[in-house]
Amino acid sequence: MNILKFGGTSVGSVESISALIEILKPLQGDENPIVVLSAMGGVTNALLDMAENARNLRDYGDALKLVEEKHFKVIRTLLPAGAQNPVLTKLKIYFNELEDILQSVYNLRELSAQTRDLILSYGERCSTVMISHIAKRQFPDALYVDGAELIKTDSNFGQAKVNTYMTEMLINDFYEANNNKMLFVTGFISSNDEGRVTTLGRGGSDYTAAIWGAALNASEIQIWTDVDGMLTADPRIVKKAFSLPELSYTEAMELSYFGAKVIYPPTMIPAFLKKIPIVIKNTFNTAFAGTYIKHGVSPSNLPIKGISSIDEISVLNLSGSGMVGKAGFSGRLFSMLSREQVNVVLITQSSSEHSITFAVKPADSLKALSLINKEFELELQARKLEYPEVENGLSVVAIVGENMKRTPGMSGKLFSALGRNGVNVRAIAQGSSEYNISVIISKTDLSKAVNAIHDAFYADLKKTLHIFCLGTGNIGKTLFKQLQDQMPFLADNNDLQVKVMGVSNTRKMYLDPRGIDLNTWEEDLNSQETKASLPDFIRRMKAMNLPNCVFVDNTASHNPVEFYLDILQSSISVVTCNKLGNSADYEQYAAFKKAARTYGVDFFYETNVGAGLPIIRTLKDLMLSGDKVGSIEAILSGTISYIFNNYKDGVLFHEVVKEAQEKGYTEPDPRDDLNGKDFMRKMLILARDAGYALEEKDIELENMLPPSCMAAESVADFYKELKNNSAYFEGLKNQAIKDNKVLRYIGKLEGGKVSINLQMVDEDHPFYTLSGSDNIISFTTNRYKDRPLVVKGPGAGAEVTAAGVFADIINVGKR
Ligand SMILES: NC(=O)c1ccc[n+]([C@@H]2O[C@H](COP(=O)([O-])OP(=O)(O)OC[C@H]3O[C@@H](n4cnc5c(N)ncnc54)[C@H](O)[C@@H]3O)[C@@H](O)[C@H]2O)c1
Ligand SMILES: N[C@@H](CCO)C(=O)O
Numbered sequence: 001m002n003i004l005k006f007g008g009t010s011v012g013s014v015e016s017i018s019a020l021i022e023i024l025k026p027l028q029g030d031e032n033p034i035v036v037l038s039a040m041g042g043v044t045n046a047l048l049d050m051a052e053n054a055r056n057l058r059d060y061g062d063a064l065k066l067v068e069e070k071h072f073k074v075i076r077t078l079l080p081a082g083a084q085n086p087v088l089t090k091l092k093i094y095f096n097e098l099e100d101i102l103q104s105v106y107n108l109r110e111l112s113a114q115t116r117d118l119i120l121s122y123g124e125r126c127s128t129v130m131i132s133h134i135a136k137r138q139f140p141d142a143l144y145v146d147g148a149e150l151i152k153t154d155s156n157f158g159q160a161k162v163n164t165y166m167t168e169m170l171i172n173d174f175y176e177a178n179n180n181k182m183l184f185v186t187g188f189i190s191s192n193d194e195g196r197v198t199t200l201g202r203g204g205s206d207y208t209a210a211i212w213g214a215a216l217n218a219s220e221i222q223i224w225t226d227v228d229g230m231l232t233a234d235p236r237i238v239k240k241a242f243s244l245p246e247l248s249y250t251e252a253m254e255l256s257y258f259g260a261k262v263i264y265p266p267t268m269i270p271a272f273l274k275k276i277p278i279v280i281k282n283t284f285n286t287a288f289a290g291t292y293i294k295h296g297v298s299p300s301n302l303p304i305k306g307i308s309s310i311d312e313i314s315v316l317n318l319s320g321s322g323m324v325g326k327a328g329f330s331g332r333l334f335s336m337l338s339r340e341q342v343n344v345v346l347i348t349q350s351s352s353e354h355s356i357t358f359a360v361k362p363a364d365s366l367k368a369l370s371l372i373n374k375e376f377e378l379e380l381q382a383r384k385l386e387y388p389e390v391e392n393g394l395s396v397v398a399i400v401g402e403n404m405k406r407t408p409g410m411s412g413k414l415f416s417a418l419g420r421n422g423v424n425v426r427a428i429a430q431g432s433s434e435y436n437i438s439v440i441i442s443k444t445d446l447s448k449a450v451n452a453i454h455d456a457f458y459a460d461l462k463k464t465l466h467i468f469c470l471g472t473g474n475i476g477k478t479l480f481k482q483l484q485d486q487m488p489f490l491a492d493n494n495d496l497q498v499k500v501m502g503v504s505n506t507r508k509m510y511l512d513p514r515g516i517d518l519n520t521w522e523e524d525l526n527s528q529e530t531k532a533s534l535p536d537f538i539r540r541m542k543a544m545n546l547p548n549c550v551f552v553d554n555t556a557s558h559n560p561v562e563f564y565l566d567i568l569q570s571s572i573s574v575v576t577c578n579k580l581g582n583s584a585d586y587e588q589y590a591a592f593k594k595a596a597r598t599y600g601v602d603f604f605y606e607t608n609v610g611a612g613l614p615i616i617r618t619l620k621d622l623m624l625s626g627d628k629v630g631s632i633e634a635i636l637s638g639t640i641s642y643i644f645n646n647y648k649d650g651v652l653f654h655e656v657v658k659e660a661q662e663k664g665y666t667e668p669d670p671r672d673d674l675n676g677k678d679f680m681r682k683m684l685i686l687a688r689d690a691g692y693a694l695e696e697k698d699i700e701l702e703n704m705l706p707p708s709c710m711a712a713e714s715v716a717d718f719y720k721e722l723k724n725n726s727a728y729f730e731g732l733k734n735q736a737i738k739d740n741k742v743l744r745y746i747g748k749l750e751g752g753k754v755s756i757n758l759q760m761v762d763e764d765h766p767f768y769t770l771s772g773s774d775n776i777i778s779f780t781t782n783r784y785k786d787r788p789l790v791v792k793g794p795g796a797g798a799e800v801t802a803a804g805v806f807a808d809i810i811n812v813g814k815r
């Protein structure tokens with residue numbers, strides 16, 4: 001069974017509560033999840049303020065009304081009028097009680113810790129009563145549980161200590177009696193022996209989830225929040241920060257100690273002890289798979305897990321001869337500070353023992369200073385110690401990760417990144433666990449430092465490309481096969497991992513934030529309930545918000561093309577073998593290129609021309625290096641090439657066409673090849689890449705198909721018509737044989753004009769000797785003037801095309 005805890009923002013609005021219900025829907029069943037809830041966002045603070053105001057004889061009534069209204073609005077929006085009354089009544093009773101308590105505080109002008117806990121408890125009770133009622137409409141088994149009754153603590157109000165034995169017993173008994181229900185449990189609140197409400201302190205609802213999880217041996221504790229789990233750095237500082245898939249408990253502790261506010265680590269201890277994984281998920285982006293905090297994390301290629309920072313810290317330095325060789329000096333200092341509740345964030349000591357530097361929160365700095373002055377009064381007066389000073393305007397940055405322990409050079413990398421960027425390091429501390437190296441720097445350097453460190457550690461990381469593929473036909477299928485075969489090679493030789501995150505054809509679509517298994521993708525896709533929807537596919541792809549994302553179009557359809565611009569503008573690269581995008585309006589072609597440049601992503605389409613043959617790439621290199629293309633002569637239809645090379649004595653034309661189709665050379669409709677349209681598209685794309693702003697109408701195209709073949713309704717009818725026209729094709733063939741020539745369908749770009757014609761060429765022509773499905777292209781340029789640059793080879797077929805798409809994908813990864 002899983003525990004799901006939803007934090008303040010996840011229960012803070014109509015939208016988030018609706019999202020919460022959606023998240024629960026697929027989970028109801030034999031083993032219902034246990035849902036732990038926080039107070040609605042902002043309510044706990046509002047209650048604290050009200051309590052303070054009441055004590056200080058200030059008004060609290062308006063604020064109370066606002067909190068009440070916040071709850072009522074949710075109920076009125078999410079429940080039909082007829083179902084609102086019971087829950088409104090229940091909440092009204094709570095708010096009346098709360099008002100009475102606040103009035104008593106006001107009258108007595110006194111607010112004890114015990115009363116404060118009682119006041120705060122209404123936040124969780126109200127939200128949980130409310131949501132359990134709303135949930136009841138979807139889940140008839142929903143049951144409100146006052147968690148305070150089941151978690152037993154001492155009487156340390158505000159930060160109560162849990163009596164684990166009692167608590168686990170109570171929770172187990174309760175669960176046994178109610179395990180057929182879907183439990184909605186108040187987070188944060190507990191009670192002492194006398195049944196008075198206590199609270200669990202900072203991060204309290206997470207703690208409730210961990211306590212329930214540990215008591216019931218849950219399989220997983222999910223913490224639902226409003227960000228994509230734990231990131232490599234604070235995304236407000238580092239734009240390139242990315243979500244971490246996995247962390248060990250220790251790493252999570254170290255990372256959250258400084259900064260990262262997603263969870264409060266001490267709350268995890270019950271789960272840690274029982275080895276229960278904790279997953280941090282995003283209520284507002286369910287496509288995100290979550291950050292897993294668990295035992296036995298898989299070996300990671302990340303040199304460090306993350307960079308955390310505290311942006312405001314004060315440093316005190318204690319130095320003087322009085323410290324040298326004095327056993328127990330630092331013990332005296334730090335136990336005194338701890339006794340007085342000053343939390344020391346970081347300590348360093350020079351090996352001469354002449355000085356100790358330590359950092360505290362700015363709010364504690366003056367207190368620390370005066371404590372030291374008092375404790376060491378004699379030493380200070382005797383000048384055995386220098387009077388310490390507080391230094392402000394400093395920050396701490398820490399790199400964290402268990403891998404550091406085994407990898408030399410980590411601190412070298414850290415300090416050279418800081419040094420190269422002119423960041424002065426005030427003090428350094430490394431935990432002897434080697435899970436953490438911390439440095440103190442000037443606050444003004446913080447952003448630069450964190451970014452420089454992030455670049456240094458993650459820039460040359462083994463990259464994961466996340467790909468989303470459309471089309472599972474000839475090419476799409478073959479690509480998956482090749483990807484599957486090449487995975488280990490890629491990992492070893494290119495430091496690259498390609499993960500398929502989504503796939504769709506016209507019928508079904510399948511996206512999985514954990515990645516799609518290439519052994520079973522076809523069954524998995526077919527067994528999906530969701531019908532394919534291109535807009536949904538693209539929306540979900542964007543919502544996953546993954547780094548190094550590539551959209552791969554292996555269709556022959558116009559539909560995906562309409563989304564290219566939007567995709568590129570979302571910083572997702574596009575790889576396509578579909579020619580329809582680049583061969584439509586010039587304006588569109590130019591817009592794709594511009595978007596790719598502007599958004600720093602790739603738009604690769606090598607297979608648009610000559611399948612996997614390096615034609616687009618070669619032309620691009622020529623152009624980039626300042627060469628100018630004078631003319632191009634080419635055979636760019638693999639299908640027609642194959643047909644003419646195999647249209648020999650004793651076979652009929654339509655039979656060879658069929659063969660070409662069976663070999664996977666033709667377009668889904670072979671007429672696109674035979675009428676020259678496919679060839680035309682390729683010439684158009686080449687001409688554009690060579691710098692000519694041409695449109696389809698500018699191309700002179702000789703169609704060798706008789707009109708009746710073009711008019712056929714279906715591909716099957718087309719074959720019949722081809723057969724009916726056998727005599728025409730036989731005529732062409734016999735004429736060529738008689739003249740000792742071969743038939744060639746040749747495209748030309750010259751003087752900015754493009755033409756495609758059927759020709760009969762003799763053995764002197766460079767295109768005479770072609771075989772199979774070969775394409776040939778010769779570029780005559782300023783540099784290749786006397787003898788052209790020629791690319792030749794198989795220019796159609798699933799293997800070579802998929803290989804070309806594959807190479808384009810890898811090239812995205814190389815950047
Ligand atoms: N065969 C070759 O040698 C070769 C060479 C270079 C380029 N190409 C190009 O490869 C592309 C694919 O060719 P193929 O032979 O694999 O075609 P195919 O007909 O076998 O497969 C096309 C796939 O696209 C899917 N599809 C179509 N429209 C879609 C949409 N809107 N959303 C999602 N999926 C959609 C179909 O369901 C099918 O799975 C074509 O554009 C073709 O020009 C092919
Ligand atoms: N149908 C195409 C595939 C390559 O784009 C051809 O025959 O050339």
Ligand code: NA
Nearest residue numbers: 606609611613
């Ligand atoms: Na190519």
